[in-house]
Amino acid sequence: MGDRASASPELAAVFERAFAPLAAAVSDKRIPGGVLGIVDLKHGRLTRAIGSAQVVPATRPMTEETWFDLASLTKVIFTTTRILKLADEGVIDLDAPLTALLPDLRQYDADAWERKITFRQCLGHQTPFPAVEPIYTYGRDPDLLRAFILQRDWRAGPPVYSDINFILLGFALERLTKKTLRDLDPGQGFAWSADPEHSAATEDCTWRHRLLSGEVHDDNCSALQGSGHAGLFGTVTSVLDFTESLLDGTGASKSAIALMRTPLSNRRTHGWEHPYADWWGGTTCSPATIGHTGFTGVSLLVDFDRGRAATLLTNRIHPTRHFDSGILALRQAVGNLVYQS
Numbered sequence: 001m002g003d004r005a006s007a008s009p010e011l012a013a014v015f016e017r018a019f020a021p022l023a024a025a026v027s028d029k030r031i032p033g034g035v036l037g038i039v040d041l042k043h044g045r046l047t048r049a050i051g052s053a054q055v056v057p058a059t060r061p062m063t064e065e066t067w068f069d070l071a072s073l074t075k076v077i078f079t080t081t082r083i084l085k086l087a088d089e090g091v092i093d094l095d096a097p098l099t100a101l102l103p104d105l106r107q108y109d110a111d112a113w114e115r116k117i118t119f120r121q122c123l124g125h126q127t128p129f130p131a132v133e134p135i136y137t138y139g140r141d142p143d144l145l146r147a148f149i150l151q152r153d154w155r156a157g158p159p160v161y162s163d164i165n166f167i168l169l170g171f172a173l174e175r176l177t178k179k180t181l182r183d184l185d186p187g188q189g190f191a192w193s194a195d196p197e198h199s200a201a202t203e204d205c206t207w208r209h210r211l212l213s214g215e216v217h218d219d220n221c222s223a224l225q226g227s228g229h230a231g232l233f234g235t236v237t238s239v240l241d242f243t244e245s246l247l248d249g250t251g252a253s254k255s256a257i258a259l260m261r262t263p264l265s266n267r268r269t270h271g272w273e274h275p276y277a278d279w280w281g282g283t284t285c286s287p288a289t290i291g292h293t294g295f296t297g298v299s300l301l302v303d304f305d306r307g308r309a310a311t312l313l314t315n316r317i318h319p320t321r322h323f324d325s326g327i328l329a330l331r332q333a334v335g336n337l338v339y340q341s
Contacts, residue, residue: 030330033051035049039240039309041247049063055318068233069199071295072295081252098119113156119169124265129160129165135219135223142223146224167227189234189241190234192233205217239300240309244309274291282333282335282338283336284341301338
């Protein structure tokens with residue numbers, strides 16, 4: 001067990017309880033392996049790994065140094081943090097339309113609804129974009145796919161969680177920096193890829209025709225060769241460092257953290273989620289908690305009232321997503337035990 005910050009006996013007891021559901025999931029072969037990390041501003045930090053980082057075609061052990069494809073945690077760790085920093089600096093007006101930075105968005109239809117959506121609406125998933133779109137099936141030329149996304153007449157529907165919101169926010173960051181996202185340093189111990197031999201394997205991809213490890217699993221992010229909605233890699237240490245920086249206020253400004261905690265709907269804040277009925281984060285955290293999940297089997301929770309954050313990193317889609325890993329129940333069980341009084 002890691003103890004980078006000499007954890008107290010109280011935190012050690014919490015950790016043992018919270019680790020048990022992860023150990024059971026691995027023992028029951030519902031997931032190959034995982035890493036749990038908890039950081040508490042008063043009681044220290046603990047991490048522990050269990051199971052396998054890869055099981056086919058060969059087996060590798062999971063360790064506390066294993067790199068994970070963080071999937072949609074990219075939205076909160078990288079994209080949201082960058083957008084809110086630019087808002088702090090006055091570079092972006094959150095209530096301005098995306099066309100402030102993407103003037104060519106639906107440029108052939110001045111009245112298109114896509115030209116009216118704002119940065120704030122994208123952060124909170126309050127736009128009419130569809131929940132899922134297999135953009136990668138339209139080709140593998142990243143520049144052509146970017147043009148396709150910007151010019152497509154998107155079908156409109158009720159506001160739902162949509163990757164397209166953060167794909168467009170990523171485009172905005174690229175326009176500002178005049179660099180692709182993969183040319184930007186994600187900082188804080190994160191990266192856009194990782195050594196396959198030191199990464200948690202994900203899926204045996206049906207269209208890339210190989211087992212993925214150390215390269216992004218998300219199909220659309222892969223085809224775009226970098227995107228604002230996925231693609232970040234990190235270890236339990238880098239994720240905990242990020243969450244601790246939010247708890248102690250060093251990772252973002254007070255106004256940015258306030259926006260991360262400010263609800264925009266019954267589920268979402270600026271970039272993040274907050275507790276709601278049947279939340280994946282459980283029921284014992286305080287109302288001052290924010291969190292997010294990633295499709296590959298990762299999640300993080302930050303409880304500002306308790307001064308405690310936790311991350312559960314698993315490879316639940318290895319070697320396939322088409323299996324009931326029980327990840328929702330696992331996340332809820334771990335969350336409840338992390339914050340149980």
